[in-house]
Amino acid sequence: MAKRNRKAYPPVCEALPIPVIDNHTHLPVGNAPGAFGDERDYSHRPSEEIPPSIDEHLARMETCGIRGAITCGCELPEIPGHIELARAYSQKLWAAIAIHPNEAPLHQCITEKSPDGMEHGLDEHHRQYTLDDALAVVADHARDSSVVAIGETGLDYYRTGDAGKEAQKESFRAHIALAKELDLPLQIHDRDAHADVVDVLKAEGAPQRTVFHCFSGDVQLAHVCAEQGWFASFSGTLTYKGNDDLRAAFLVLPDELILLETDAPYLTPQEFRGQPNAPYVAAYTARAMSDIRHVSLDTWCETLSANTHVVYGL
């Protein structure tokens, strides 16, 4: 068997019968390889390892039946880049912006080691902007017409220890208020914090359109989402061998609350796990979803497309 190239992007696949949208991805911006306007020469790399340009991403999406993507900027310095990108490709790309839960404590100069042992250092933007200032910048940019969601915000008890929890909650509450004020959907990042995320949402009053991005809950959380009318957006993790509980949760949710995303460049589906991810790869996850639910791919793509329209108006 040929050895898998871990740095190579997955191959493009046959187009989905009905085009759908990757509703949460992180396209490269700023100084990242392949970012909008990047003119560096990557021709010395093997062809499958050359970072796709934005135009190449869009061409692959078209081939695979992915008709657009919402690109998420959730660290202060990269937010303008995502908006600029969405503005430049306004028919295919839209932006979601926020201060990521793991960024919130850093804006308060809280650098406690996280439960997984990760050391957190402060960057210039953390020192320059208090959490309040950073949230004000998000609120300012969120009024741009390319911004279709507030996110990702929420709670992450895997990458942030006890000292940072209050900052995360404060930031989460501010984003909930902003989403309601602007009548935008909210994309939630929930890692090892299901109960507290639900508590904060209930206490504050969830926005009309609330999405658990990269849903990682169990059947119990799926039932809560179903009761509340909260959406669950699934990434390639749905296909991971060990994730039977996630698939059980996926099956509990009603059709009309399910969305599709990649969370690229991470979380590439099982078949290509560990390789770089990109919006076009959402087509693989859409196929896996229809298999798991035992519905035809046509019907399933119609469902995903309709749900995306309900949440994002796209």
Ligand SMILES: [Zn+2]
């Ligand atoms: Zn993300």
